[in-house]
Structure formats: structure tokens, C-alpha cells
Amino acid sequence: MKYFLLDVFTNQQFGGNPLAVFPDADELSAAQMQLIASELNLSETTFVRRATLEASDCTVRIFTPKKEVPMAGHPTIGTAWAILKHGLLQPRHAERLVFDEGVGAVTVDFEMKEGQPQSIVMHQPLPEFSASLDRFAVAKLLSLEPDDIDDNLPVQVVSCGLPVIIVPLMSLDASHRAIVRLDLLDKSLRQVECRQLFLFTRETESPDMDVHCRCFAPTFGVAEDPATGAAHGPLGSYLVKYGLSDGVRIHSEQGIEMGRPSTITVRIESRGDDITDVRVGGECVEVGAGTIRIAS
Numbered sequence: 395m396k397y398f399l400l401d402v403f404t405n406q407q408f409g410g411n412p413l414a415v416f417p418d419a420d421e422l423s424a425a426q427m428q429l430i431a432s433e434l435n436l437s438e439t440t441f442v443r444r445a446t447l448e449a450s451d452c453t454v455r456i457f458t459p460k461k462e463v464p465m466a467g468h469p470t471i472g473t474a475w476a477i478l479k480h481g482l483l484q485p486r487h488a489e490r491l492v493f494d495e496g497v498g499a500v501t502v503d504f505e506m507k508e509g510q511p512q513s514i515v516m517h518q519p520l521p522e523f524s525a526s527l528d529r530f531a532v533a534k535l536l537s538l539e540p541d542d543i544d545d546n547l548p549v550q551v552v553s554c555g556l557p558v559i560i561v562p563l564m565s566l567d568a569s570h571r572a573i574v575r576l577d578l579l580d581k582s583l584r585q586v587e588c589r590q591l592f593l594f595t596r597e598t599e600s601p602d603m604d605v606h607c608r609c610f611a612p613t614f615g616v617a618e619d620p621a622t623g624a625a626h627g628p629l630g631s632y633l634v635k636y637g638l639s640d641g642v643r644i645h646s647e648q649g650i651e652m653g654r655p656s657t658i659t660v661r662i663e664s665r666g667d668d669i670t671d672v673r674v675g676g677e678c679v680e681v682g683a684g685t686i687r688i689a690s
Contacts, residue, residue, distance in 0.1 A: 411621035431457035459615035464496025465555035467623010515675035521631035554627030620649030621656030630660035
């Protein structure tokens with residue numbers, strides 16, 4: 395079975411978040427898909443299958459090394475890029491792909507220039523804000539001091555299809571020092587089911603960026619993720635809800651501590667206090683392709 399290898403949320407090879415895309419996976423079982431994702435050991439691997447919804451172009455199933463996830467950002471954007479780049483299917487809609495994912499239909503807008511995909515943007519489900527967590531416990535979990543977390547903002551679980559714990563840090567220095575203590579993970583987060591920690595600070599490495607981020611997802615088999623699209627919808631929604639951004643255009647840097655710099659763009663549309671649209675976009679670079687042999 396052939397697959398494409400991409401770097402997502404970057405315009406440079408070996409930056410961003412790597413992704414393997416299997417374009418013809420109808421004959422694979424869920425167990426086989428999980429084994430392949432574990433073998434490749436990337437943060438996510440996607441498998442393209444026939445559509446199950448009438449208005450959709452295809453089904454996209456997304457696996458981390460440990461489990462299937464219902465939706466994710468860089469796999470959705472990277473899979474769209476691979477489909478468009480290699481003409482794997484003819485989109486049913488002009489400048490729009492619709493994927494069946496675990497959360498239902500996910501829409502991806504795109505532009506083409508000289509036969510190449512440009513400006514790929516996914517629409518995420520509208521945000522759900524839930525539990526706030528104790529910042530003292532979260533600081534200890536992250537090997538930080540309580541003063542490293544902004545006490546004017548909540549540490550909160552937010553979901554746009556995949557829940558993450560948003561942690562507002564005071565500085566770049568705090569971001570650089572953060573280390574998850576796995577021995578405290580379940581104890582510190584016992585009141586919530588979510589175990590994905592998404593840290594941000596408004597201090598940035600690049601003057602062109604609005605926020606600097608890190609993501610830890612150990613229960614997914616991802617110690618740290620260099621670019622997390624599924625967390626940026628919740629982050630953008632959080633920034634708008636708490637008056638830190640108007641949502642028109644949020645530029646985020648991630649992966650710098652890992653040596654894989656990534657750039658993610660977020661746009662949040664609102665009507666009054668209600669968020670009406672969540673968009674996350676970025677660029678992709680193809681790194682190569684390969685073949686997995688499946689024993690019969």
C-alpha cells in the first residue's frame with residue numbers, strides 16, 4: 395500500500411508536523427490501520443476511504459500511535475493537500491472538500507494556483523467550554539511555578555471536536571521550561587477525562603506571531619506535538635471569549651522547542667457573544683512517499 399509523507403503547517407521540509415496519508419485504504423480493518431500508525435510512529439496517520447455521507451468526498455480516519463481520534467487539524471489539512479496535489483479524487487464542490495470524520499462532516503476550503511493546492515483551511519466544530527482546573531495542580535504537573543500561569547485567565551478544557559486543556563502561561567521562559575510529570579498526570583487531572591495539555595503565551599519568538607504554543611498528548615502516544623491544528627480552534631475561541639483577540643487573524647508558532655517550527659493561522663467569526671465559525675489553516679510540503687506491505 396502506497397502512502398505519501400508530508401510536513402504540515404510549514405513551507406519548509408523537516409519543519410511542521412509530519413503526516414503519512416494512505417490514499418486507498420478501503421480494504422484495511424481498523425486493527426490494521428492502528429498497527430500501521432504504530433509502525434510509522436508519527437503523531438498521526440490518515441487513511442482515505444469511500445464516502446459514507448452523500449454530500450462528502452471521502453472518509454478520512456485518523457490514528458495516533460495508540461488510538462483513533464475523531465478529528466484532528468494537521469491530518470485533515472495534510473490529507474486535503476495530498477488529495478489535491480495528486481488528483482486522488484475530483485471534489486464535488488468548487489474550492490471545497492468535505493470529509494467524513496469521527497465528528498461528522500468536516501469542510502476544507504482550498505485554492506489552486508498553477509495546479510498546486512494553496513491556502514488550505516479547515517472549518518472546525520463550534521467550541522464547547524467546560525471545566526476549569528486548579529492552576530496550582532496544573533503548574534506542578536508541568537514542572538512550573540504557580541506564578542508561571544496567568545491567574546487572570548482560566549486553565550480550561552475547550553473542544554472544537556477534540557478536547558484540550560488550555561493553559562495560559564506568563565512568558566516564553568515558562569513555555570521553554572515546561573515538562574510534563576507523567577507520575578502526576580492522572581492525579582492532577584482526575585476531575586476531567588481530557589489529558590491533552592495545550593500551553594500558550596503571548597510572548598513569541600517571532601514578531602510576526604501572536605501566540606507561542608506547545609502541546610503534550612502522552613495518552614495518545616505523542617509526548618509533544620510540533621503543530622496541533624485541532625487545539626488551535628479551541629485556542630482561538632478561548633482568545634476571543636476572554637477578550638485577547640478579535641479573531642480576525644491569529645498567527646501562532648509551535649514546535650520551536652522541538653526543532654520543528656510550525657505556523658498555524660486561525661480565524662474566529664462571532665455574532666455578539668456567540669462564535670459562529672472556527673477556521674484553522676496552514677501550508678504543507680511533500681517530503682516523500684513509501685510502501686507498506688500488508689501480509690495476506
